[in-house]
Amino acid sequence: MERFSGYVLRHKLLVTLLWLAVTCAGAFAVTQVTDRLKEDFAPPGSAARDANAAIARVYGSGGADKPLIPVVTLPAGQNVDSPQAKAALGKAFDAARSRLNARVVSYADAGDRRLVATDGRTTFGLVFPIQQTQGGESGEGGGRDGEGPDLSGPLGQVLRSELPPGSTVAVTGMAGLEEAAGSEGPSVLVETVIGGVGALVVLAFVFGSFLALVPLAIAVVSILTSFLAVYGITGVTDVNFMVQFVVALIGLGVAVDYSLLLVTRWREERARGHEGDAAVRRAMATAGHAVLFSAAAVAIGLIAMLVMPVEFLRSVAYGGMIIPTVSALATLTLLPVVLATIGPWLDRPRLRKEAGASRAWTAWTRMVVRFRWVAVLVSTAILAALAYVALGMNLGEPHSGAMAKSGHAYEGLTALRHGGVPSGVLTPVDVLLPAGADPARVAAELRGLPGVHSVVAPEGDGWRRDGSALVTVLPSGEGGTAAGKDTVKAIRAAAPPGAQVGGETAADLDFTDKVYGAFPLLLAVIGLLTFVLLARAFRSLLLPLKAVLLNLLSLAAVLGSTVLVWQQGHGSDQIWGISATGSIAVFIPAMVFAFLYGLSMDYEVFILARMREEYDRTGSTETAVVEGIGRTGRLVTSAALILFLAFASLAAAPIVEVKIFATGLGLGILLDATIVRALLVPAMVALFGKWNWWLPPWAARILRVAPSGGRHDRLGLVEPEVDGEAGEHGAHRVPLDALPERPSR
Structure with missing residues (x-):
């Protein structure tokens, strides 16, 4: 790092010009990249994805595409069996089929009483708009990419024009309910600006000078450069739309965190009398x-998504790995140039100084060290309780009850429920039958399965094409419920040979099997990589092991907190006006783990690196803990608050899944910066004493780092060489400036 920083400071103009160029190019890329992002979520090679693609290719609709569910209520005195009303219903749905280019089924053509409510006046149908690509062919509809314009309004108008006077029409469906629930929210740009303003307030409090602007400037450079890299990747592979949120808001937090760490340490060096390039070096x-190892820790966490057999997770991982890499590069190259040139001028009026440790954090840490057993037991109990809640997580799409609370979609859902129609009809399951199969016979067999409300298999081009046939199963339980998933499993088991079962629930089941089936092995690999990285950074075996285990425990607690807030609704309704979702989208736990594993490790590196430094200086574990937290407590808290504000801004996004994802990240940062880093970590380090610094010579040789210190005691522990007066162990002392440069770790 000494040689690297020297090179950077000798080429200030070159570094500045290079970053200026890529930042300007990134500003252009931001305006173009959104149109190149995709929205497909299904894992490749899964049975459900293949089925959905085949259904969309042959029929142009269905599969993963959610249908519109028009709910028609006839005027008083008429019912669905009245000749005039039944004819009007048939004419209305035929008009919807022809005018909207849709595949349609209703009571008028199916004659199935399960499509009629208990009052006899209310009935519903299924309308699958046929998606068209630019070339005029039907799209594959493998996910959100296949969705066209919202036709719920035109559908209602077409039906009303053909129905008897006094009839009411309310078009519902999962897509409409989701859109109504998340119809308001700022854009990515606005969310980033909001997060940036919050970060500026925190930084102004931390520095008390114009230096507060520097981390934000580094964040702007990092974000724009990262968008440039993402723009380049979109020319090689598909990139999911979630990347724009990841780069903008996680990039804001990470870049500010790294800059905050370096600027704070630079101010400390200036307070000790060092100026100019010397203070920067x-x-x-x-x-x-610490910045270098933190970026590496984030990258290791994202390996979880890179190796998963899901394209959209890999594409999000690309963005997730780009932003810490670019942020670290900007922090280690551009920021030193800024500090060495205009840093002293910006460090005014210096309402806060970095001469000593924080009194408040020093006092807090002394109390934690004194009551270390109590701190360990209490914090571990809190995390374990939240982790236990995570065992009840239900993976799947949100329940309809968590969606809209007003509007036509909500009115249609309410009419169905009042009429005794289960809400599972909103999540139909399409079964594509091969040539030679008898649709009527298959429909009869599927109709007898438990959890099936009805099965429709009309004749006509919309349901018979190219020798194949399409059968649509209406389950009683929604796809996101345990009952709905069991129904899909039963349909798969009962489907004839060669049949393909599609739908979003089937895709979720395949996603869960593919992604989480190998997750334990993946955790082991990531944990091992992190252990080796941190063992080199801390020159210890116990500290990295503790860091990995605590990280996994805190991540489990985060998932439990997400279950409490969203799946069980303890907070989602009060904050966002969204009732308990009953489930968590299948991709969210994997993404929360991948990002939080590295982001929370940032704080571990910041704190333990300072403790290691203080222990090398003083030879006292308790002094290392108190001084380490005293020096980094305000830094970590401020960094966590900035990240939390970024995630809070992200939670304002109009998509429910993004809200849940942002909530998981925000809760993770809060838990990590409070219970874990401010309570459990210092208590455990104080509890283990000299064992924290244990690195036997054989391990040091394997890790290719210097041993932990001078002589070995009878336990084989290593005592450090320190500067100043005699320490608690009486180790030999050498002034700090006289010590040789420690090798880069």
Whole structure:
């Protein structure tokens, strides 16, 4: 790091011009990249994805595409069996079929009383708009990419024009309910600006000078450069639309965090009398290593998504790995140039100084060290309780009750429920039958399965094409419920040979099997990689092991918190006006784990690296804990608050799944910065004493790092060489400036 920082400071103009160029190019890429992002979520090679693609290819609709559910209520005195009313219903749905280019089924053509409510006046149908690509062919409809314009309004108008006077029509469906529930929310740009304003307030409090603007400037450079990289990747592979949220808001938090760490250490060096390039180089020698290892920890966490057999997770991982890499690069190259040139001028009026440790955090840490057993037991109990809640997580699409609370979609859902029609009809399951199969016979067999409300298999081109046939199953339970998933499993088991079962629930089941089936092995690999990385960083075996285990425990607690807030609704309704979702989207736990594993490790590196440094200086574990937290407590808290504000801004996004994802990240940062880093970590380090710093010579040779210190005691523990007066162990002391440069770790 010494040679690297020296090179950067010798080429200030070149570094500045390079970053200026890529930032300008990134500003252009931001305006173009959104149109190149995709919205497909299904894992490749899964049975459901293949089925959905085949259904969309042959019929142009269905499969993963959610149908419109028009709910018609006839005027008083008429019912669905009245000759005039039944004819009007048939004419209305025929008009919808022809005018909207849709595949339609209703009571008028199916004659199925399960499509009629208990009052006899209310009935519903299924309308699958046929999606068209630019070339005029039917799209594959494998996910959200296949969705066209919202036709619920035109559908209602077409039906009303043919129905008897006094009839009411309310068009519902999962897509309409989701849109109504998340119809309001700022854009990515607005969310980033909101997060940036919040970050500026925190930074102004931390620095008390114009230096507060520097981390934000580094964040702008990092975000724009990352968008440039994403723009380039979109020319090679598909990139999911979630990447724009990841780059903009996680990038804001990460870039500010890294900059905050280096700027804080630079101010400390200036307070000790170092100026100019010397202060920057000394800050880089310590904080630069922490930034480097933090970025590596984030990248290791995202390996979980890179190796998963799901394209959209891999594409989000690309963005997730780009932003910490670019942020670390900007922090280690551009930021030193800024600090060495205009840093002293910006460090005014210096309402806060970095001469000593925070009194408040020092006092807090002394109390934690004193009551270390109590702190460990209480914090572990809280995390374990939340982790236990995570065992009840239900993966799937949100329940209809968590969606809209007003509007036509809500009115249609309410009419169905009042009429005794189960809400599972909103999540139909399409079964594509091969040539030679008898649709009527298959429909009769599927109709007898438990959990099936009805099965429709009309004749005509909309349901018979190219020798194949399409059968649509209406389950009683929604796809996101345990009952709905069991129904899909039963349909798959009962389907004839060669049949393909599609729908979003089937895709979710395949996603869960593919992604989470190998997750334990993946956790082991990621944990091992992180252990090796941190063992090199801390020159210890116990500290990295504790860091990995605590990280996994805190992540389980985060998932439990997400279950409480969203699946069980303890907070979602009060904050966002969205009732308990009853389930969590299948991709969210994997994404929350991948991002939080690395982001929370940032704080572990920041804190333990400072503790390691203080222990090397003093030889006292308790002093290392108190001084380490005293020096980094405000830094970690401020960094966590900035990240939390970024995620809170992300939670304002109009998509429910993004809200849940942002909530998981925000809760994770809060839990990690409070219960874990401010309570459990210092208590455990104090509890283990000298064992924290244990690195036997054989391990040091394997890790290719210097041993932990001077002589070995009878336990084989290593005591450090320290500067100043005699320490608690009486180890030999050498002034800090006289010590040789520690090798880069």
